[in-house]
Amino acid sequence: MQENQYISLSPTTVVQANTFSKEAFGKDFAWGIAMAAFQNEGAWDKDGKGESIWDKFSHKKNKIKDQQNAKIACDFYHRFEEDILLAKSLNFNTFRFSIAWTRILPHGTGKVNQAGLEFYHQVIDCCLENGLEPYVTLYHWDLPQNLEDKGGWTNRDIIDWFSDYCEVVTREFAAKVKYWLVLNEPAGFTGLGYMTGYHAPGRLGMRNFLPAVHHVAMCQAEGGRIIRRNVPEAVIGTTFSCSFIEPFTDNENDKRAAKRIDALLNRLFLEPTLGLGYPVHELPFLQNMIKKYVHAGDMEKLAFDFDFIGVQNYFKLVVKSAFWIPYLKALEVKPKTRKIDNVTDLGWEVSPDGMYNILKQFGEYKDIKQIMVTENGAAFKDELIEGKINDSERIAFYQSYLQHILKAKQEGVNINGYLAWTLTDNFEWTEGYKPRFGLVHIDFKTQQRIVKESGRWFEEFLR
Numbered sequence: 001m002q003e004n005q006y007i008s009l010s011p012t013t014v015v016q017a018n019t020f021s022k023e024a025f026g027k028d029f030a031w032g033i034a035m036a037a038f039q040n041e042g043a044w045d046k047d048g049k050g051e052s053i054w055d056k057f058s059h060k061k062n063k064i065k066d067q068q069n070a071k072i073a074c075d076f077y078h079r080f081e082e083d084i085l086l087a088k089s090l091n092f093n094t095f096r097f098s099i100a101w102t103r104i105l106p107h108g109t110g111k112v113n114q115a116g117l118e119f120y121h122q123v124i125d126c127c128l129e130n131g132l133e134p135y136v137t138l139y140h141w142d143l144p145q146n147l148e149d150k151g152g153w154t155n156r157d158i159i160d161w162f163s164d165y166c167e168v169v170t171r172e173f174a175a176k177v178k179y180w181l182v183l184n185e186p187a188g189f190t191g192l193g194y195m196t197g198y199h200a201p202g203r204l205g206m207r208n209f210l211p212a213v214h215h216v217a218m219c220q221a222e223g224g225r226i227i228r229r230n231v232p233e234a235v236i237g238t239t240f241s242c243s244f245i246e247p248f249t250d251n252e253n254d255k256r257a258a259k260r261i262d263a264l265l266n267r268l269f270l271e272p273t274l275g276l277g278y279p280v281h282e283l284p285f286l287q288n289m290i291k292k293y294v295h296a297g298d299m300e301k302l303a304f305d306f307d308f309i310g311v312q313n314y315f316k317l318v319v320k321s322a323f324w325i326p327y328l329k330a331l332e333v334k335p336k337t338r339k340i341d342n343v344t345d346l347g348w349e350v351s352p353d354g355m356y357n358i359l360k361q362f363g364e365y366k367d368i369k370q371i372m373v374t375e376n377g378a379a380f381k382d383e384l385i386e387g388k389i390n391d392s393e394r395i396a397f398y399q400s401y402l403q404h405i406l407k408a409k410q411e412g413v414n415i416n417g418y419l420a421w422t423l424t425d426n427f428e429w430t431e432g433y434k435p436r437f438g439l440v441h442i443d444f445k446t447q448q449r450i451v452k453e454s455g456r457w458f459e460e461f462l463r
Helices: 053-057 076-089 114-129 158-173 186-194 206-230 252-267 285-289 352-363 392-410 453-461
Strands: 006-010 013-016 030-034 094-098 133-139 179-183 235-241 245-247 308-312 317-321 330-332 371-375 415-420 440-443 448-451
Touching (some): 094 415, 114 133, 133 206, 179 206, 186 252, 206 285, 252 330, 448 453
Parallel strands (some): 133 179, 179 235, 235 308
């Protein structure tokens, strides 16, 4: 990066590039990548692994674009050493991955699969041998299908099932893993999986969503307590999908609609763990509808003192009042409608100001000790030309988002790390393989890896 180069951040903000460096974030700042078991591992039925809800869902007709599935995915199960070495070569110091519940307990409960434990020992050892700090996510959306057949997250017994799983994993890896994350994006997998049916397991309606919300929130805190008990000196977090919510106009109805969406997407799982309960003031329907699932003593058990929380932000949302929408009375105003051209391949608005604003919003909670950006990245159409992918749009995305993260940090938000989503192109849930988020290109026919120019940018930035 040349000394006099400039980075454009927004129509009104330009900063000199020489003020934007790795050192500006601090010497203890964690730099890494994030990935998920189901999206990367493949080997879906190998070495005793059981079936997950995504294994089943992705084999149903018309659920995944182009009828694709993750039987092989990125073949991380067989190529983890290659991928960990790639992360090291790009000068990252942190490697976040999730453990597949069904590799450890193929039926969700009961007999432990030793082959699954051995696989993750190898992954962890490889990280440590190459100077990468492993950050282990206990649950990244791949519930055992056997447990879903018994009600999944709508069945209160899942608190015990999840606790048993956490006990096995944390005791097994306690001596090697210091950094733990309990859940990945609870608002995402409950809303998309148990309300809209767009994601696995494909269930619909409030009768599924509300019990799932409460049981997930209970497991979020209980998982933290189990890690604290089993792992000496553990650093414990959990992650939240979040988007800064802007009202479409200054009209009071739009402002109130924005507050309702904020409560649903950003606060529903965060505030219970802080001891603040569910955001029933903005979502009054919760008060009566969720109480049937709340047992005596539950509200106290929802709280857990996390060492850090993970912010996972990609875009902001603009919403307006919509009286015909049940419960929320609010509707997103899409970027296209607002004539926003700067969008990713998935139509998400490139909005680094949204990252800054959500970090400032979360930073106002006095009981949040630290924040880590545990996911952030972008899918763009990549073109392989003469063995290279010059993904300049992705580089610009990372530069602008990182600059806004730095701004929030310099203004007092206690941010201690940044994890890019993701190392390699992978299986993007219902979107299949078309959206490419990786710093490394994958030819899914040959599994060949090619580092994109965005990966080279990180390599140089972190040198």
